[in-house]
Every structure is written in C-alpha cells, then in structure tokens.
Amino acid sequence: MSMSLSTAEPMLPEPYLVQKVRRETADTFTLALTPNAGGETFAFAPGQFNMLYAFGVGEVPISISGAPGHSDILVHTVRAVGNVTQAICRAKPGEMLGVRGPFGTSWPVAAAQGSDLVIIAGGLGLAPLRPAIYYLLAHRAAYGNIELIYGARTPKDLLYRRELERWRGRFDFRVHVTVDAAGADWRGNVGVVTNIIGRTRFDPAHTVALICGPGVMMRFCVLELLNHGVKAENIYISMERNMKCGLGLCGHCQLGPTFICKDGPVFAYDRLKGWFDKREV
Amino acid sequence: METIETILAAHPFLKGLKAAHLQLLVDCASQVSFDPGQFLCREDEEATQFYLIYHGQVAVEIFRARRGPVTIQTLSEGKVLGWLWFLKPYHWHLDARAMEVTRAISLKVKCLLKKCDQNHELGYELMKRYAHNLAVQFRVTKLQLLDMYGG
Numbered sequence: 056m057s058m059s060l061s062t063a064e065p066m067l068p069e070p071y072l073v074q075k076v077r078r079e080t081a082d083t084f085t086l087a088l089t090p091n092a093g094g095e096t097f098a099f100a101p102g103q104f105n106m107l108y109a110f111g112v113g114e115v116p117i118s119i120s121g122a123p124g125h126s127d128i129l130v131h132t133v134r135a136v137g138n139v140t141q142a143i144c145r146a147k148p149g150e151m152l153g154v155r156g157p158f159g160t161s162w163p164v165a166a167a168q169g170s171d172l173v174i175i176a177g178g179l180g181l182a183p184l185r186p187a188i189y190y191l192l193a194h195r196a197a198y199g200n201i202e203l204i205y206g207a208r209t210p211k212d213l214l215y216r217r218e219l220e221r222w223r224g225r226f227d228f229r230v231h232v233t234v235d236a237a238g239a240d241w242r243g244n245v246g247v248v249t250n251i252i253g254r255t256r257f258d259p260a261h262t263v264a265l266i267c268g269p270g271v272m273m274r275f276c277v278l279e280l281l282n283h284g285v286k287a288e289n290i291y292i293s294m295e296r297n298m299k300c301g302l303g304l305c306g307h308c309q310l311g312p313t314f315i316c317k318d319g320p321v322f323a324y325d326r327l328k329g330w331f332d333k334r335e336v
Numbered sequence: 337m338e339t340i341e342t343i344l345a346a347h348p349f350l351k352g353l354k355a356a357h358l359q360l361l362v363d364c365a366s367q368v369s370f371d372p373g374q375f376l377c378r379e380d381e382e383a384t385q386f387y388l389i390y391h392g393q394v395a396v397e398i399f400r401a402r403r404g405p406v407t408i409q410t411l412s413e414g415k416v417l418g419w420l421w422f423l424k425p426y427h428w429h430l431d432a433r434a435m436e437v438t439r440a441i442s443l444k445v446k447c448l449l450k451k452c453d454q455n456h457e458l459g460y461e462l463m464k465r466y467a468h469n470l471a472v473q474f475r476v477t478k479l480q481l482l483d484m485y486g487g
Contacts, residue, residue: 177484177485178484178485179485206485207485208483208485212485233410235480235483235484235485236406236407236408236480237406237407238404238405238406238407239395239397239404239405239407239433241407242435243410244393244410244412245395245396245407245408245409245410246409246410246476246480247476247479247480249476249479250476254412268484268485269484269485271479271482271484272479272484272485275475275479
C-alpha cells in the first residue's frame with residue numbers, strides 16, 4: 056500500500072500552518088499541520104514520509120506519525136538534532152512550514168491481515184510505526200495477536216506516554232516497554248528490546264514483523280526474529296538515509312541497487328539482505 | 337500439583353536436563369517468595385543462594401552514592417539470578433529487589449558446588465547453560481553500552 060505524490064510539482068513545497076506543537080521529550084516535538092490554503096491534507100499510507108521545509112533554513116525527511124485516516128491534519132514527530140530540525144521544533148502555532156510528499160513505501164498492513172504482528176520500535180522509531188498501529192487497531196479483528204515492543208534510553212525518553220498507557224489497557228494489544236536504565240521509581244522492564252522478543256506470543260510461520268529504530272537495534276532484532284523462525288520476507292524494516300529529493304533522482308540515499316526514498320523507506324528484509332549491514336555503504 | 341521438581345524441570349535454564357540430574361538439584365533447592373520491595377540479595381553480602389525465577393519480576397540495581405539506585409536490568413520468569421555462584425569469593429556484586437510478588441527456586445551454592453564436584457556430568461551440563469547465558473548476557477550488555485537511542 057502506498058500513496059502517490061500530492062502535487063504535480065513534486066519539488067515545490069506546499070505551505071502548511073503549524074496548528075499545535077507538543078513536547079514529547081527534552082528534544083522531541085510533535086507538530087500538527089494544516090494546509091495554509093485550507094481544506095484537506097493529502098492521503099498517505101502508514102510508514103511514508105514527507106519532506107518538511109523550514110523556510111530559509113533547509114529541508115529534511117520526516118515520517119508521518121499521525122493516523123492515516125485523518126484528513127484534517129498532518130502529524131510529524133521531530134527530534135531537534137540539527138539546524139533544520141531545530142528550526143522546525145522551534146516553530147510556533149500560526150507559523151508556516153513547507154511540505155512535500157508523501158514519499159516512499161509503507162508498512163504492509165493490508166497484506167498482513169490474518170497474521171500475528173510483532174512491532175518493534177526503538178527511540179524515535181515509534182513515530183513512523185504509530186500510523187501502522189492506528190491502522191491495525193482500527194481493523195483489529197482482521198489480525199491475529201499483535202505485540203508492540205518499544206525500547207528507549209530512559210523513561211524520560213519515551214514518546215507518546217499517555218497513548219502507550221491507553222494501548223496497554225487494551226486486552227487485544229500487548230505492549231512491552233523497556234528502557235536501558237531507570238531509577239527505582241520505574242515499574243517496567245529494563246533491558247534491550249531483543250530480550251523481550253522471547254516473551255512475546257506469535258506463530259513464527261504466520262507472523263509479520265515491523266521494525267523501526269537505530270540500525271544496530273534493527274540488525275539484532277532481525278537476527279532474533281530469524282532465530283525464532285520468522286521468515287526473512289515477513290520481516291519489514293524502515294531505513295534511514297540522507298534523503299534529499301524524495302524522488303530517487305539525486306542519489307543521496309542510494310543503498311546498493313535501491314534508493315531509500317523511492318524504493319523504501321520500508322523494505323522486506325530479504326530485499327535488503329546483504330546491503331542492510333554492509334559496512335562500506 | 338507444583339513441586340520443586342516440576343518447577344525445576346519446567347524452568348528454561350534447566351530445559352533438557354536428565355531426571356537424575358534434576359533429582360540431585362532438588363536436594364539443594366527450596367521454594368522462596370519475595371514481597372514487592374524486598375531484596376533478594378544486596379551487594380557485598382555472601383552469595384549463598386542461586387535463584388531460578390519462575391514468577392514475578394526483579395530489578396537488578398547498582399547503588400550510586402548520593403544518587404540512589406539505578407536499575408540496569410529486570411529479570412522475569414524463566415531467568416536466573418546469581419551468575420557467579422561458582423566463583424570465589426562468593427559475594428553478590430549487585431542489589432536485586434522484587435518489583436512485584438516474586439517466586440523463585442533457591443539453590444544453595446555450597447550444595448550445588450558439592451554436587452557438581454561429585455557428578456561432573458551434572459557440572460558440565462550446568463556449565464554449558466552458564467556459558468550460553470553468559471554469552472547472551474554479554475551480547476545484551478554490549479547493546480546497552482552502545483547507547484543506541486542516544487541519537
């Protein structure tokens with residue numbers, strides 16, 4: 056499932072107004088945007104990204120983190136790590152940002168119907184997975200068991216805390232949160248996400264895994280899932296590279312025979328095998 | 337009914353162990369339970385027990401002066417606590433505190449050492465399991481040291 060570009064001029068950003076900014080962690084913010092011209096935003100598929108433009112500063116690829124069915128707002132979660140992302144995170148309600156998109160491939164949520172799902176997110180990696188989770192929960196009866204494993208550095212670094220608590224309260228969605236270190240007031244798991252995989256319930260022959268997080272985390276999660284019998288073609292990862300045009304033209308995000316912006320960012324692991332953990336690229 | 341033998345046989349750490357070897361371990365074992373907040377072990381205390389957790393969750397902590405404890409790992413059912421029971425000087429290196437009602441099989445270290453000395457096949461079986469668990473622990477620790485989510 057993927058959605059095509061919203062405009063005939065794919066290199067031309069459309070002006071969007073910042074409606075709301077919510078601080079998630081010390082350096083991560085969620086922005087709700089609406090089209091400056093009014094009306095609806097474009098449709099997108101879970102896992103796709105937009106190019107967000109801070110006028111006069113620059114443009115960066117940011118995954119869409121809102122619900123795919125919502126047509127009134129576009130939601131992005133951004134970590135302020137560089138000039139452009141810092142400018143985006145500083146934007147106040149009423150200010151304008153440029154948006155191009157949606158770009159790239161999406162999580163195979165429709166094709167995964169009937170399967171168990173293991174969703175593994177690390178750090179900011181929960182943001183691109185959130186639209187998929189919304190979709191899965193909206194169509195809950197179509198899937199088997201669904202497990203979310205979410206890892207972060209410390210409890211303070213967890214995104215969407217209130218939403219995580221709501222999800223944990225559901226009987227049809229198992230949520231495992233783990234952090235690398237915590238104080239004595241933390242009641243949850245401490246340890247790496249790979250530790251949790253063995254505690255989840257899934258039928259390996261009929262399981263689709265969706266993984267997004269730091270490269271090294273994804274690498275070890277893939278190994279663990281393969282060890283548990285999940286097929287390589289059913290393991291999906293979301294890749295991050297230096298994306299510029301979003302159209303597969305500039306070549307900045309090339310990884311072997313693929314362009315991450317156009318052929319990805321979501322790939323079945325068997326397609327990237329051999330390139331995924333290649334040290335030279 | 338759950339007996340020590342059935343709990344030991346079902347515990348992942350002892351999976352596949354021969355019935356005769358399990359019987360030897362039963363001689364060293366007792367069922368223990370910890371209330372939330374209760375410590376299973378404290379740093380520098382003599383390590384007289386090795387725990388096979390089969391219910392609940394335990395926080396493994398390092399205490400930092402003036403800053404209090406930091407949890408570096410949690411252990412739940414199917415995990416073991418007390419890695420270095422066979423290494424002198426048999427002291428705990430960390431604190432471990434029950435986060436909820438926790439049940440475990442406690443194995444007496446001296447009894448275990450004696451059984452392993454008397455029955456090398458049992459000793460080898462336990463060491464193989466230790467080697468595997470240590471390898472997993474090393475891998476996990478390396479990932480934690482990477483500070484993957486640090487950005």
